[in-house]
Amino acid sequence: MRLRLTILPFYLVLFISLTSLAYKSVAASSAVADSSFSMSLWFENFKKTATPRQMYQFLQAMPKGGELHHHLSGSGFSEWWYELGADPTKNGGYTYYTQVSDKKCQSDKQSALRFHTISETTWITLPDCLQQNYTELALLNENQKQDFMDSIRLHTPSEGREEFFSTHWQRLNELTANPTLVSKILLLNMQAYQAENLQYLETQLNVRYAKKPDGSPYTPDEALAIYTHVLTSEEAIATGVTVRFQYALVRFLPDAEAQLEWIYSFVDKHREIYVGINLVGREDDMRGQPKRFASTLRSLRAKYPKILLAFHAGESETADSNVRDTLLLGAERIGHGLNTIFDPDTLLQMRNSHYLIEINLISNLLLEYVPSFDAHPFPEYLRTGIPTALSTDDRGMFDSTLTDEFYIAVTEFNLSWEEVLTLGTNSLQYSFLQPDVKAQQLALYHQRVAEFENQVALDTVPTQTPAFRAFICKFESELCSGDKE
Ligand SMILES: [Zn+2]
Numbered sequence: 314m315r316l317r318l319t320i321l322p323f324y325l326v327l328f329i330s331l332t333s334l335a336y337k338s339v340a341a342s343s344a345v346a347d348s349s350f351s352m353s354l355w356f357e358n359f360k361k362t363a364t365p366r367q368m369y370q371f372l373q374a375m376p377k378g379g380e381l382h383h384h385l386s387g388s389g390f391s392e393w394w395y396e397l398g399a400d401p402t403k404n405g406g407y408t409y410y411t412q413v414s415d416k417k418c419q420s421d422k423q424s425a426l427r428f429h430t431i432s433e434t435t436w437i438t439l440p441d442c443l444q445q446n447y448t449e450l451a452l453l454n455e456n457q458k459q460d461f462m463d464s465i466r467l468h469t470p471s472e473g474r475e476e477f478f479s480t481h482w483q484r485l486n487e488l489t490a491n492p493t494l495v496s497k498i499l500l501l502n503m504q505a506y507q508a509e510n511l512q513y514l515e516t517q518l519n520v521r522y523a524k525k526p527d528g529s530p531y532t533p534d535e536a537l538a539i540y541t542h543v544l545t546s547e548e549a550i551a552t553g554v555t556v557r558f559q560y561a562l563v564r565f566l567p568d569a570e571a572q573l574e575w576i577y578s579f580v581d582k583h584r585e586i587y588v589g590i591n592l593v594g595r596e597d598d599m600r601g602q603p604k605r606f607a608s609t610l611r612s613l614r615a616k617y618p619k620i621l622l623a624f625h626a627g628e629s630e631t632a633d634s635n636v637r638d639t640l641l642l643g644a645e646r647i648g649h650g651l652n653t654i655f656d657p658d659t660l661l662q663m664r665n666s667h668y669l670i671e672i673n674l675i676s677n678l679l680l681e682y683v684p685s686f687d688a689h690p691f692p693e694y695l696r697t698g699i700p701t702a703l704s705t706d707d708r709g710m711f712d713s714t715l716t717d718e719f720y721i722a723v724t725e726f727n728l729s730w731e732e733v734l735t736l737g738t739n740s741l742q743y744s745f746l747q748p749d750v751k752a753q754q755l756a757l758y759h760q761r762v763a764e765f766e767n768q769v770a771l772d773t774v775p776t777q778t779p780a781f782r783a784f785i786c787k788f789e790s791e792l793c794s795g796d797k798e
């Protein structure tokens with residue numbers, strides 16, 4: 314039962330102002346007994362008094378709704394990729410090689426990229442000289458292993474958009490074509506989200522070009538079955554995280570229209586698990602402009618019942634018409650929407666609308682679309698009535714979590730408790746879940762929030778030790794220094 318009062322009794326105000334800064338000791342059980350506890354007022358006081366560690370623990374323990382902007386192949390932490398890639402007993406029987414030397418071999422098969430990773434079936438096709446540039450992933454020495462892991466995350470300030478878009482996926486390369494391995498990345502995400510108290514994950518997952526250990530292709534249905542098998546495993550069910558997929562289309566591919574037609578047909582056949590389609594990739598590549606897809610989408614709409622679209626648009630620091638053009642394509646949700654702030658007509662259109670903007674604060678900072686968080690348009694969107702939700706984008710490569718996103722939102726933009734709950738509710742309300750499942754998920758979220766508020770009032774919120782990742786340790790060094798409670 315959610316307990317709420319608009320006026321806090323004097324004795325409780327006095328109590329809050331005099332007690333320790335720790336949230337665990339702020340509320341008194343008597344506040345519940347006489348129905349005088351106000352979560353909103355408690356949270357305002359907590360923001361003023363909590364240490365960074367206390368705030369972070371609170372936000373980790375807080376129920377979160379859905380994660381709506383999540384690229385599965387960008388959401389594996391480096392150590393997961395290494396551990397799974399290096400061990401055939403964990404990855405379905407594949408052996409991988411990664412490029413540790415760039416010795417020139419005069420071969421047209423040469424990749425210039427350090428830590429370009431290939432399967433053994435590709436490696437054996439290379440000329441001898443080139444084979445010697447690669448080392449089996451399991452045989453990397455400690456320094457090489459560390460460098461491999463650093464090569465697939467943004468770990469220094471000098472890395473940014475170019476490094477991210479031009480090298481990270483190119484390095485992972487054939488690792489992402491192994492559905493056994495990637496399905497374990499999915500399970501690890503679910504377990505990590507369970508620890509963050511998330512209940513719904515809508516992740517972007519493609520299955521079309523998956524390969525078996527002998528290098529032969531899986532059919533898309535065979536590859537999908539590997540993922541759905543994992544989702545029905547005991548370990549996955551134990552997380553309590555509900556999962557649905559979106560199919561992603563890379564916007565600038567030469568055959569993107571044909572790919573979109575195939576994706577529509579595949580998603581239409583698998584509506585129980587595939588709930589939408591996403592358009593991804595750099596918008597400064599002019600080959601992927603939204604208008605390119607208008608006629609294809611129109612013809613597909615004549616053939617298939619409605620399929621929901623969540624397209625990346627406005628991931629840019631300069632003005633253009635991409636968000637408007639993407640809404641015209643029929644998108645229900647906009648990924649990033651950063652430059653909508655420069656487009657007053659679209660901004661006005663999106664206020665109190667049906668269109669949600671998926672906000673990815675850490676991604677936008679690390680990929681240098683905003684110079685600092687205080688330049689981010691998120692609070693303007695949130696507080697002018699544009700539906701928003703927080704998400705992580707490629708958290709494996711950013712070495713971050715959804716709790717980090719909430720921590721930044723609360724500490725940089727002074728979110729009220731009502732605003733925190735609005736973000737959580739939006740992340741389910743604007744999900745692409747089937748309507749009956751969405752209603753269940755919303756009811757579950759409201760129930761979990763009520764229970765959590767009650768725990769706060771009773772001072773019984775379970776204390777978890779957060780698994781701090783590298784991004785937040787750099788952003789708020791106090792979190793990760795000294796003794797971890
Ligand atoms: Zn994205």
